[in-house]
Amino acid sequence: xxxxxxxxxxxxxxxxxxxxxxxxxxxxxxxxxxxxxxxxxxxxxxxxxxxxxxxxxxxxxxxxxxxxxxxxxxxxxxxxxxxxxxxxxxxxxxxxxxxxxxxxxxxxxxxxxxxxxxxxxxxxxxxxxxxxxxxxxxxxxxxxxxxxxxxxxxxxxxxxxxxxxxxxxxxxxxxxxxxxxxxxxxxxxxxxxxxxxxxxxxxxxxxxxxxxxxxxxxxxxxxxxxxxxxxxxxxxxxxxxxxxxxxxxxxxxxxxxxxxxxxxxxxxxxxxxxxxxxxxxxxxxxxxxxxxxxxxxxxxxxxxxxxxxxxxxxxxxxxxxxxxxxxxxxxxxxxxxxxxxxxxxxxxxxxxxxxxxxxxxxxxxxxxxxxxxxxxxxxxxxxxxxxxxxxxxxxxxxxxxxxxxxxxxxxxxxxxxxxxxxxxxxxxxxxxxxxxxxxxxxxxxxxxxxxxxxxxxxxxxxxxxxxxxxxxxxxxxxxxxxxxxxxxxxxxxxxxxxxxxxxxxxxxxxxxxxxxxxxxxxxxxxxxxxxxxxxxxxxxxxxxxxxxxxxxxxxxxxxxxxxxxxxxxxxx
Numbered sequence: 018x019x020x021x022x023x024x025x026x027x028x029x030x031x032x033x034x035x036x037x038x039x040x041x042x043x044x045x046x047x048x049x050x051x052x053x054x055x056x057x058x059x060x061x062x063x064x065x066x067x068x069x070x071x072x073x074x075x076x077x078x079x080x081x082x083x084x085x086x087x088x089x090x091x092x093x094x095x096x097x098x099x100x101x102x103x104x105x106x107x108x109x110x111x112x113x114x115x116x117x118x119x120x121x122x123x124x125x126x127x128x129x130x131x132x133x134x135x136x137x138x139x140x141x142x143x144x145x146x147x148x149x150x151x152x153x154x155x156x157x158x159x160x161x162x163x164x165x166x167x168x169x170x171x172x173x174x175x176x177x178x179x180x181x182x183x184x185x186x187x188x189x190x191x192x193x194x195x196x197x198x199x200x201x202x203x204x205x206x207x208x209x210x211x212x213x214x215x216x217x218x219x220x221x222x223x224x225x226x227x228x229x230x231x232x233x234x235x236x237x238x239x240x241x242x243x244x245x246x247x248x249x250x251x252x253x254x255x256x257x258x259x260x261x262x263x264x265x266x267x268x269x270x271x272x273x274x275x276x277x278x279x280x281x282x283x284x285x286x287x288x289x290x291x292x293x294x295x296x297x298x299x300x301x302x303x304x305x306x307x308x309x310x311x312x313x314x315x316x317x318x319x320x321x322x323x324x325x326x327x328x329x330x331x332x333x334x335x336x337x338x339x340x341x342x343x344x345x346x347x348x349x350x351x352x353x354x355x356x357x358x359x360x361x362x363x364x365x366x367x368x369x370x371x372x373x374x375x376x377x378x379x380x381x382x383x384x385x386x387x388x389x390x391x392x393x394x395x396x397x398x399x400x401x402x403x404x405x406x407x408x409x410x411x412x413x414x415x416x417x418x419x420x421x422x423x424x425x426x427x428x429x430x431x432x433x434x435x436x437x438x439x440x441x442x443x444x445x446x447x448x449x450x451x452x453x454x455x456x457x458x459x460x461x462x463x464x465x466x467x468x469x470x471x472x473x474x475x476x477x478x479x480x481x482x483x484x485x486x487x488x489x490x491x492x493x494x495x496x497x498x499x500x501x502x503x504x505x506x507x508x509x510x511x512x513x514x515x516x517x518x519x520x521x522x523x524x525x526x527x528x529x530x531x532x533x534x535x536x537x538x539x540x541x542x543x544x545x546x547x548x549x550x551x552x553x554x555x556x557x558x559x560x561x562x563x564x565x566x567x568x569x570x571x572x573x574x575x576x577x578x579x580x581x582x583x584x585x586x587x588x589x
Contacts, residue, residue: 028399028400028466029397029399029400030399031240031241031411032239032240032241032243033240034236034239034240034269035269036236037232037236037269038205038232039113039205039228039232040109040112040113040228040231040232040265041113043232043235043265043268043269044070044074044077044109044113044268045074046269047070047074047268047269047271048070048071048074050271051070051271052069052070052071052074053069053070053071054069054070054271054273055067055068055069055070055273056068056069056070056072056073056268056273056274057073057102057105057273057274057275057276058273058274058275058276058290059101059102059275059276059278060278065289066102068102070271073105073106073109075188076106076110076184077106077109077110077113078187078188078191078198078199079184079185079187079188079191080106080107080110080183080184080187081110081113081114081187081198081199081201082187082188082190082191082195082197082198082199083183083184083186083187083190084110084114084116084141084183084187084198085114085195085197085198085201086186086187086190086195086197087141087164089116089140089141089163089164090114090115090116090197090198090201091114091115091116091201091203092116092117092139092140092141093116093117093119093137093138093139093140093211094107094111094116094117094118094119094139094140094141094142094143095119095120095121095133095134095137095139095141095142095143096108096118096119096120096121096142096143096144096255097121097123097130097142097143097144097145097148098123098143098144098145098147098148098168099123099145099147099278100250100253100254100276100277100278101145101168101276101278102276103143103168103180104168104254105254105264105274105276106184107143108120108254108260108264109268112209112210112228112231113201114198114201114203115201115202115203117208117209117210117211118209118210118211119133119134119137119139119210119211119212119213120210120212120254120255120256120260121133121134121213121255122213122253122255122256122574123145123253123255124253124574125574127148127151127155129221130148130151131155131158131159132221133213133221133223134159134161134162135158135159135161136213136223136440136441137211137213137223137440138161139161139162140161140162140163140164141162141163141164141165141166142159142162142164142165142166143166143168143180144165144166144167144168145167145168145169146167146168146169149167149170149177152165152177153165153177156176163176164176164177164178165177165178166178166179166180166183167179167180168180203228205227205228205229205232206227206228206229206437207227207228208225208226208227208437208440209226209227209228209230209231210226210231210257211223211224211225211226211440212224212226212255212256212257212387214387214388222439222440222442222445223439223440223441223442224387224388224436224439224440225436225437225438225439225440226257226390226436226437227437229433230390230433230434230435230436230437231261231265231390233390233410233412233432233433233434234261234262234265234389234390234391234392234410234434235261235265235266235269236269237392237410237411237412237413237433237434238262238266238392238395238410239266239269239270240410240411241394241395241397241407241408241410241411242359242381242383242395242396242397242398242407243270243398244266244267244270244272244294244357244359245270245272245293245294245356245357246272246273246293247272247273247275247290247291247292247293247294247354248263248267248272248273248274248275248292248293248294248295248296249275249277249283249286249287249290249292249295250263250264250267250274250275250276250277250296251277251280251283251295251296251297251301252296252297252298256387256391256575257385257387257390257391258296258361258362258385258391259296261390261391261392262296262359262361262383262385262391262392263296275289275290275292283301284350287350287351287352287355288349288350288351288352289352290352291352291353291354292352292354292355293354293355293356293357294355294356294357294358294359295355295357295358295359296358296359296360296361297358297359297360298360298361298362298363298576299360299362299363299364299365299366299369300363300576302358302360302365302369302373302380303366303369303497305351306369306372306373307500307530309322309347309350309376310322310500311533314533325343325344326372326375326376328343329343329344329375330375338377340375340376340377341377344376344377347376348376348377348378351378355378356377356378356379357378357379357381357398358373358378358379358380358381359381359383359395360380360381360382360383361382361383361384361385361395361406362385362575363577364471364490364493364494365380365382365403366494366497366498367403367404368498369403370382370401370403371403374401374403379398379401380401380403381395381396381398381401381407382395382396382403382405382406382407383395383396383406383407384406384407384459384469384471386457386459387436388435388436388449388455388457389413389430389434389435389436389455389457390434390435390436392410392434393406393409393410393413393415393428393430393434393457393469394406394407394408394409394410394413394468394469395407395408395410396408396468400466400468402464402466402468404470405464405468405469405470406461406468406469406470406471407468407469408467408468408469409430409467409469410432410434412432412433412434413430413431413432413433413434414430414431414432415428415429415430415431415463415469416429416431416454417429417461417462417463418456421460421486422484422486423486424462425460425461425462425472425486425488426460426461426462427456427457427458427459427460427475428457428459428460428461428469428471429454429455429456429457430454430455430457431453431454431455435450435453435455436450436455438450458474458475458476459471459472459473459474459475460472460473460474460475460478460488471490472488472490472491473488473489473490473491474488474490477489477490477580479508479509479517479520480517481509481517481518481519481557482512482516482517482518483518483557485555485557487507487509487520487557487558489506489507489508489520491554491558492507492520492522492551492554492558492560493505493506493507493522495550495551495553495554496522496524496547496550496551498550499543499546499547499550500530500534501526501527501530501531501534501536501539501543502524502525502526502527502543503524503525503526503527503530503569504524504525504566504569504570504578505522505523505524505525506522506523506524506570506578506580506583507520507521507522507523507560508520508521508523508580508583508585509521510561510562510586519561519562520558520559520560520561520562521560521561521562521563521564521585521586522547522560522562522563522564523563523564523565523566523583523585523586524543524547524563524564524565524566525565525566525568525569525570526539526543526565539565540565543563543565544563547560547563548560562586564586570582570583
């Protein structure tokens with residue numbers, strides 16, 4: 018297996034991070050060091066509201082005291098709703114209690130939401146307005162739930178409580194000396210957060226994360242990739258990527274978190290809040306990239322843009338950095354302060370990293386999986402290679418199992434971030450958690466600098482009749498570089514004997530881009546462009562057949578294509 022040792026001579030230094038043992042301690046440290054600083058900014062009633070670290074802490078103490086008074090300080094508490102300041106208050110309140118936090122994916126069908134509430138043994142469910150009627154109609158089907166707390170409810174109605182009224186009651190109790198919540202402790206290695214993964218196949222699994230897992234992800238993650246003064250918080254909070262790597266990391270660095278209220282507001286909020294870092298998935302970065310190129314093309318400046326990047330790169334090699342000046346208009350579109358985009362969740366095209374670096378915004382690619390809280394590796398700011406997902410966290414060991422002839426093996430992770438197991442599923446836990454090693458199902462390899470490459474998913478691996486191994490994700494990355502390709506999936510075609518011997522690329526094209534580029538016969542053009550895009554690959558990875566779809570692929574709530582739902586062309 019592979020792991021950095023303290024004696025390794027590394028081309029970078031780990032960042033120094035203040036040590037803490039619990040989420041409660043982390044917040045108390047923030048109050049001491051930055052109590053009056055702004056912790057959160059968000060739109061409320063058409064205006065920008067600001068909450069200090071001290072006021073945020075007071076809100077968690079009020080809510081925690083109220084929940085403890087009701088008898089739920091050590092129970093499973095679920096949260097269902099859109100990103101909001103209230104979501105974060107519930108989150109940190111429960112993390113500081115003796116209880117367990119259960120974030121629920123707001124995009125799921127209600128029957129799945131109901132199943133998760135029941136499977137998770139949640140006894141209190143916090144929710145936003147859009148779910149109230151469904152919860153009221155189906156409350157009897159969730160018998161373990163004693164209270165439903167409406168973030169937007171103004172008054173109590175039976176066991177449907179008002180969030181603000183509950184918080185106000187807790188604030189009074191705490192002010193009057195109720196210390197039951199304040200004095201609460203919990204085992205750092207016990208279950209603290211129960212996250213149900215959406216997955217591209219099968220029933221959702223409850224990933225059990227301990228407080229030690231979460232603390233380790235923040236502490237060791239910041240040693241590899243730091244953050245700055247202000248973030249725009251965009252991605253869904255029910256996913257660990259934003260909840261841990263985004264929110265908890267930012268809180269420990271005493272940054273200001275600006276809450277983005279909807280996806281259509283991202284560009285406007287970048288200009289409004291002027292963040293210096295943001296966490297995104299590659300699809301967002303692709304949109305930004307294509308928007309920049311479209312604007313340049315429409316103004317007749319596309320060639321000039323790339324020429325300026327080449328000149329700028331030469332100047333940088335001589336120690337002169339003029340990127341902020343040369344690409345001032347692009348920086349202005351992002352608010353003027355953006356210096357770092359942290360990217361994860363799916364493969365990232367290296368060209369994007371090269372482009373954003375060229376204009377003066379670092380694109381830091383990382384690798385994570387919910388079962389590892391979620392961060393496994395990230396590129397160091399001073400040692401960034403866009404072809405890789407960076408260096409593993411200092412607390413992680415990595416080994417590769419079932420290595421293919423090409424040198425790719427299943428990535429197995431051991432260390433402080435690895436989950437406790439799957440909730441109430443010992444058999445499933447035993448399958449992927451062996452002797453402390455978590456078998457990720459992802460394939461990859463390590464380069465000579467100790468940076469991790471991700472090749473693809475084990476379940477997607479194609480073994481051709483010539484014995485060659487093909488990870489479709491690699492080829493899809495090449496096809497995704499074609500400007501008018503919106504989505505692409507590569508799979509195997511079978512010969513007359515039913516054996517996989519060639520490849521098909523199924524694509525969904527962007528009508529808007531086709532019109533913009535003036536392409537008259539897109540079906541014919543895409544065949545030629547795919548052949549050209551994949552030319553650098555070995556012959557056995559070339560595409561034999563192209564299928565153009567008339568609709569987008571079906572996706573999970575995390576916007577990943579459901580490969581098992583694709584009706585494949587069987588033959589060439």
